[in-house]
Amino acid sequence: MDLDHEVYAEAGLSVDTPVVLGSGSTTSRIGVFGRDPGRFEIIHREPFIGKGGQLVRSGLHQRLFGAPCESIEASVKAGQHVFWGNTVPYKPKGNKAWSVAVKRRFVPVVRTLLTDVWQGDQLITLGNVAFDWFRLAEPSLRDPLKAFWARPDRYTASLTVDLGGKSITLHPLPHPSPLNATWYPRFPGLLQQRLAALGWPDDTER
DSSP states (O other): OOBOHHHHHHTTOOTTOOOOTTEEOTTOSEEEEESOOOHHHHHHTOSSOSHHHHHHHHHHHHHHHSSOOOSHHHHHHHHTTSEEEESOSSOBSTTOOOOHHHHHHTHHHHHHIIIIIOOOOEEEEEHHHHHHHHHHHOGGGHHHHHHHHTSTTTTTOOEEEEETTEEEEEEEEOOOOTTOTTTGGGHHHHHHHHHHHTTOSOGGGO
């Protein structure tokens, strides 16, 4: 594994220290599933806290409290209302995604988080890497996932899959990285559409 040793050293952490897996609310019906942690996630030991993650958390805060986040503390508070997961809980060197071989090593623990730890069944996936993780976890899903991703409405449509006997509905969104010039400006609106369609939050989730 080509870990980002410099960032771990900056954070004063051993490179074998994972970002918290299964963060947030395990009882929330809504989960957010991303690629892997970045620099800020390592430093703060909290998933989805960098620029892309803050875009997601700010959207949650907007739905919960009617205003965008004004601080990291506020974004962390908003994030406590959903479940968070990543394909790999370690930061790779640079901004490259982990290889298939590395992601496959973590499939068993991530699968357990999604099927046994998290009690919800509505999962917002961020980018093609998080969506494609389900091909690794369930090879029988390869063709349905490939066909769905080819659809022009993939960021507004949803797909229900079976993961180890648990039915989970995937709601794909683009990766919220500032480097994703095509989709980054549109991400907040797409996220709000997803949350509105899911009726989130309801009275039990505030």
